[in-house]
Amino acid sequence: MENIEYQEGRTELAALGKFALIDRLTSGFTPKQKSTAKGVGDDCAVLGSGKTKTLVTTSTLVEGVTFDMMYTPLRHLGYKAVAVSLSNIAAMNGTPRQVLVSLAVSNRYSVEALEEIYAGIRLCCDRYDVDLIGGDTTSTRAGMVINVTAIGEVESSRICYRSGAGLHDLICVSGDLGSAYSGLLILERERLTYQANPNAQPDLAGYDYVLERFLKPEPRLDIVQLLREKEVIPTAMIDVSDGLASELLHICKQSHCGCDVYEERIPIDYQTTRVCSEMSKNLLPVSNALNGGKDYELLFTVKTDDYEKLKDCEAIHIIGHITDGAPVMVTPQNTTIELRGQGWTPQQ
Amino acid sequence: MENIEYQEGRTELAALGKFALIDRLTSGFTPKQKSTAKGVGDDCAVLGSGKTKTLVTTSTLVEGVTFDMMYTPLRHLGYKAVAVSLSNIAAMNGTPRQVLVSLAVSNRYSVEALEEIYAGIRLCCDRYDVDLIGGDTTSTRAGMVINVTAIGEVESSRICYRSGAGLHDLICVSGDLGSAYSGLLILERERLTYQANPNAQPDLAGYDYVLERFLKPEPRLDIVQLLREKEVIPTAMIDVSDGLASELLHICKQSHCGCDVYEERIPIDYQTTRVCSEMSKNLLPVSNALNGGKDYELLFTVKTDDYEKLKDCEAIHIIGHITDGAPVMVTPQNTTIELRGQGWTPQQ
Numbered sequence: 001m002e003n004i005e006y007q008e009g010r011t012e013l014a015a016l017g018k019f020a021l022i023d024r025l026t027s028g029f030t031p032k033q034k035s036t037a038k039g040v041g042d043d044c045a046v047l048g049s050g051k052t053k054t055l056v057t058t059s060t061l062v063e064g065v066t067f068d069m070m071y072t073p074l075r076h077l078g079y080k081a082v083a084v085s086l087s088n089i090a091a092m093n094g095t096p097r098q099v100l101v102s103l104a105v106s107n108r109y110s111v112e113a114l115e116e117i118y119a120g121i122r123l124c125c126d127r128y129d130v131d132l133i134g135g136d137t138t139s140t141r142a143g144m145v146i147n148v149t150a151i152g153e154v155e156s157s158r159i160c161y162r163s164g165a166g167l168h169d170l171i172c173v174s175g176d177l178g179s180a181y182s183g184l185l186i187l188e189r190e191r192l193t194y195q196a197n198p199n200a201q202p203d204l205a206g207y208d209y210v211l212e213r214f215l216k217p218e219p220r221l222d223i224v225q226l227l228r229e230k231e232v233i234p235t236a237m238i239d240v241s242d243g244l245a246s247e248l249l250h251i252c253k254q255s256h257c258g259c260d261v262y263e264e265r266i267p268i269d270y271q272t273t274r275v276c277s278e279m280s281k282n283l284l285p286v287s288n289a290l291n292g293g294k295d296y297e298l299l300f301t302v303k304t305d306d307y308e309k310l311k312d313c314e315a316i317h318i319i320g321h322i323t324d325g326a327p328v329m330v331t332p333q334n335t336t337i338e339l340r341g342q343g344w345t346p347q348q
Numbered sequence: 349m350e351n352i353e354y355q356e357g358r359t360e361l362a363a364l365g366k367f368a369l370i371d372r373l374t375s376g377f378t379p380k381q382k383s384t385a386k387g388v389g390d391d392c393a394v395l396g397s398g399k400t401k402t403l404v405t406t407s408t409l410v411e412g413v414t415f416d417m418m419y420t421p422l423r424h425l426g427y428k429a430v431a432v433s434l435s436n437i438a439a440m441n442g443t444p445r446q447v448l449v450s451l452a453v454s455n456r457y458s459v460e461a462l463e464e465i466y467a468g469i470r471l472c473c474d475r476y477d478v479d480l481i482g483g484d485t486t487s488t489r490a491g492m493v494i495n496v497t498a499i500g501e502v503e504s505s506r507i508c509y510r511s512g513a514g515l516h517d518l519i520c521v522s523g524d525l526g527s528a529y530s531g532l533l534i535l536e537r538e539r540l541t542y543q544a545n546p547n548a549q550p551d552l553a554g555y556d557y558v559l560e561r562f563l564k565p566e567p568r569l570d571i572v573q574l575l576r577e578k579e580v581i582p583t584a585m586i587d588v589s590d591g592l593a594s595e596l597l598h599i600c601k602q603s604h605c606g607c608d609v610y611e612e613r614i615p616i617d618y619q620t621t622r623v624c625s626e627m628s629k630n631l632l633p634v635s636n637a638l639n640g641g642k643d644y645e646l647l648f649t650v651k652t653d654d655y656e657k658l659k660d661c662e663a664i665h666i667i668g669h670i671t672d673g674a675p676v677m678v679t680p681q682n683t684t685i686e687l688r689g690q691g692w693t694p695q696q
Contacts (some may be wrong), residue, residue, distance in 0.1 A: 011459035013487070021459065022485050025466045029473070029480040033445045035501075036479045045481035047446065047499070054402070058448045058482060058497055064489040097381045098395065100406045102495050111359035111369065118373045125377070131384045132377040133393035134406060136495075137370055139361070141412040143488065147450050147495040149406055151395070153383075 019341075041254075042161050043091035043238060044152070053159060055152040057088035063143040070194075071187045074113055076215045077146070078120025084241070085150035086128055086219035087296040091239035092161075093224055094154035096128055101135040102147040109144065117146075128221060158228075160237035160300065165255035169235050169301040171320040172310065174223045176267040177244050178285055181292025182275040183207065183214030189279075210271045217296040223315060224298075230309045234300035243293040245329075246341035251301065252327040259327045260336075261320030266290075290329070290339070367689075389602075390509050391439035391586060392500070401507060403500040405436035411491040418542075419535045422461055424563045425494070426468025432589070433498035434476055434567035435644040439587035440509075441572055442502035444476055449483040450495040457492065465494075476569060506576075508585035508648065513603035517583050517649040517670040522571045522663050524615040525592050526633055529640025530623040531555065531562030537627075558619045565644040571663060572646075578657045582648035591641040593677075594689035599649065600675040607675045608684075609668030614638075638677070638687070 013021060022040075031039040037053060038046035044055040061067055061081050082099055089096040101121055105114065125132055130150075190202040204211060220239075227234065236255055238247045244266065252259055268285045276283045301322055302310065310316050320330075328336040361369060370388075379387040385401060386394035392403040409415055409429050430447055437444040449469055453462065473480055478498070538550040552559060568587075575582065584603055586595045592614065600607055616633045624631045649670055650658065658664050668678075676684040 009460065013453070013455050013457065013459060013462075016459055018485060021462070024459065025462055025485070026480065026483075029470065031479040031481065032477065033479045035445055036481055039479055039481040040483070045446065045448065047481075056446075056448060056482065056497070056499065058450050058484050058495070060450045060452055060484045060486045060493075060495070062452050062486050062488050062493075065487050097383055098393070098404075100393065100404060100497065102406050102408045104408055104410050104493050105361070107361050109361065111361060111364055111372065112357065114361075114369070114373055122377065129380065131379040131381045131387060132374065133379065133384055133387040133395075134404065135374075135388070136406050136408045137366060137373070138408045138410050139413050140410050140493070141491060143490070145408075145410075145452050145488070145493045145495075147406070147408070147484075147493075149404070149448065149497045151404065 038161070043088040044094070046092070046159065051156055052153050053156050055089050055092050055094045055154060056149065057085055058147060058149040059085045059088065060145060060147045062145050068191065070191050072215065074116035075120035075123070078117035079124045079216050081146040081148045082121050082124035082130070083217050083219050084296065085148040086124070086130065086221065087217070087239045087241070089150050089152035090219045090221050090224050090298060091237050092154055093158050093227065093234065093237060094152040095221070095224070096130050096150050096152040098131045098133045098151040099125065100133060100149040102137070103135065104138045104140045104145040106140045106142050106144070128219065158233050160234045161254070162236050162238050162251050163254040165236035165251050165257055165301040165322050166303070167257065167322055167324055168304055169322040170304060170307060170318050171248070171259055171261055171299070171301055171322065172316050172318050173240070173244070173267065173297055173299045174220050174315050175295070175297040176269045176272070177240060177295050177297060178272045178288030178292045179210045179213040179269050180217060180294040181214070181288045182272045183210035183212070184294070185275055185279055186211060187214065207271060207275070209269060210275060214294065217294065219296060220298045226313060226315065230313070232302055232306045232309050234302050237298060237300035240295045240297045240299055241293055242341065243291040244299065245290040245339045246293070247299045248327055248339055249341045251299070255322070258323040258325040259320055260323050261329050263329055263331050265317060265319040267317045386509070391436040392442070394440070394507065399504055400501050401504055403437050403440050403442045403502060404497065405433055406495060406497040407433045407436065408493060408495045410493050416539065418539050420563065422464035423468035423471070426465035427472045427564050429494040429496045430469050430472035430478070431565050431567050432644065433496040434472070434478065434569065435565070435587045435589070437498050437500035438567045438569050438572050438646060439585050440500070440502055441506050441575065441582065441585060442500040443569070443572070444478045444498050444500040446479045446481045446499040447473065448481060448497040451483065452486045452488045452493040454488045454490050454492070476567065506581050508582045509602070510584050510586050510599050511602040513584035513599050513605055513649040513670050514651070515605065515670055515672055516652055518652060518655060518666050519596070519607055519609055519647070519649050519668040519670065520658065520664050520666050521588070521592070521615065521645055521647045522568050523643065523645040524617040524620070525588060525643050525645060526620045526636030526640045527558045527561040527617045528565060528642040529562070529636045530620040531558035531560070533623055533627055534559060535562065555619060555623065557617060558623060562642065565642065567644060568646045574661060574663065578661070580650055580654045580657050582650050585646060585648035588643045588645045588647055589641055590689065591639040592647065593638040593687045594641070595647045596675055596687055597689045599647070603670070606671040606673040607668055608671050609677050611677055611679045613665060613667040615665045
């Protein structure tokens with residue numbers, strides 16, 4: 001009979017942080033199968049040796065940690081669980097084909113509740129032309145965990161790793177950043193109001209964009225398509241799940257480079273700015289963009305030669321370039337701030 | 349703000365049961381991608397259109413439901429999480445190549461505890477020559493959930509679905525049945541003893557086989573290899589995760605047939621018999637075999653012509669044949685008992 005809580009020499013998970021933990025747990029696992037082209041360490045694993053590679057990725061949503069049932073419509077939850085996995089396929093410049101969904105739920109949930117979740121799963125599968133091909137259904141003592149494995153494909157010549165950024169490459173990001181986290185801030189504010197006074201009506205008017213960004217994100221497969229049409233292959237790519245700063249650091253670390261990103265170029269929606277000003281005078285919109293995460297936009301680098309092809313794309317913003325220095329943000333006052341990956345640890 | 353617990357017209361999950369629930373949730377998901385050869389409904393999904401197909405499967409272990417931390421060594425847990433997924437690849441007559449491991453854990457666990465789990469994962473990966481290629485690490489508010497997605501391959505000509513059993517085919521099973529559940533019974537007995545008196549020493553001597561069967565099952569990839577050497581391709585195959593009765597019903601339902609299995613032919617280890625006699629005079633070893641589950645043996649059907657090739661294989665037992673009647677067990681007294689899939693719902 002073991003007691004896992006009172007070990008000698010115990011290292012707390014929080015002491016290490018997510019990325020150092022994953023590094024520590026997976027170090028020493030060296031791929032041996034010839035069909036493994038890329039193992040742990042990017043948005044997807046890459047399989048196969050032919051002209052078309054298979055991409056595989058898995059993501060988990062956990063009740064009380066990555067979602068709060070209090071303000072998460074079940075249909076949105078199902079949609080988001082799939083969307084988050086498809087975003088990882090997009091981050092490799094790929095096209096998703098199949099998903100497997102594993103649901104672990106307590107008996108607090110009814111069959112009808114699970115049907116709502118599956119209605120959302122189906123909506124996302126239909127929208128992105130993806131097959132649900134399997135999964136697992138188990139019970140928990142409490143709470144819900146949804147795991148989605150997504151499978152996709154990409155031509156070998158178009159595949160984008162985090163490690164390919166080269167000196168002077170332009171740094172691009174799709175859509176806008178910080179809005180998902182702003183949506184979460186609004187939802188958390190209304191949750192506290194509701195808990196203090198259950199008769200209070202939630203005040204969500206005027207926040208529709210940031211709320212949808214948090215509750216029902218879209219994988220940017222349209223950007224993958226746009227890049228194809230523009231005949232641009234990014235040199236490196238990642239999706240923004242932990243915040244711009246964290247993702248830039250991943251690219252810089254794996255590409256052995258630094259970056260200059262310009263604060264005023266970071267795309268921020270006016271609702272994000274509004275939420276920040278309402279919440280606290282100390283909450284800067286750029287902080288939400290750098291550290292909020294869960295935007296599921298694509299962050300990528302392209303060769304300077306591709307500038308002309310992308311400069312007029314509304315959905316794509318060029319925010320800086322790759323350097324041989326440190327990863328920094330340059331303010332409008334021309335000072336530099338070192339980027340730190342604070343990541344995203346909601347409700348913990 | 350939603351309240352999911354007090355819906356009108358609520359159907360409890362328990363009212364439906366696992367298989368009916370999965371049917372209900374996944375009905376209407378029709379594969380559209382040409383790369384999807386088989387979607388939901390077998391041990392694995394099948395992808396690809398060439399001579400070699402890709403197999404994908406996912407399995408979840410949940411603390412307090414499928415394992416109890418009180419008596420589950422962490423290393424065994426990691427091993428088992430992988431083994432259970434590999435068993436699904438074996439059930440399609442395939443060879444596993446890669447796994448992705450998603451771990452959701454509370455901060456009750458230390459880094460060292462997770463390293464123990466990964467040591468078990470690694471042991472199983474090394475033993476079966478499988479690459480760990482990805483995963484996800486998230487936190488939970490309480491408890492642990494481990495999800496493993498396994499990827500494998502199989503020549504199209506050798507693939508085994510549940511649906512291929514034909515009239516008069518012989519029904520075979522590997523190893524022995526009911527031992528994993530017998531191991532669980534012992535562990536549960538010792539847990540109760542320990543809870544009543546924490547100074548009591550667990551009495552596990554003489555139960556090593558059944559304990560290992562529960563705590564550290566092996567996927568029967570050796571049987572997949574043996575079938576290849578004997579040049580036998582089963583007409584249908586499934587792994588025994590929910591108990592012999594449940595698996596026979598899956599094959600019969602999907603192959604549109606019945607079966608006669610002979611009670612005295614069902615392979616049962618002497619330790620299983622001993623545990624049953626110690627536990628209760630009413631607990632028959634054959635009940636553990638039929639309804640215990642978690643043995644991860646392979647249940648398969650072969651053409652009668654293959655009898656000669658298999659009759660001397662020690663690891664394979666021919667326990668009956670496919671009929672056009674009902675799925676039944678024939679007792680030594682020559683009475684027939686209709687098979688019912690009671691499945692496995694531990695600690696619930």
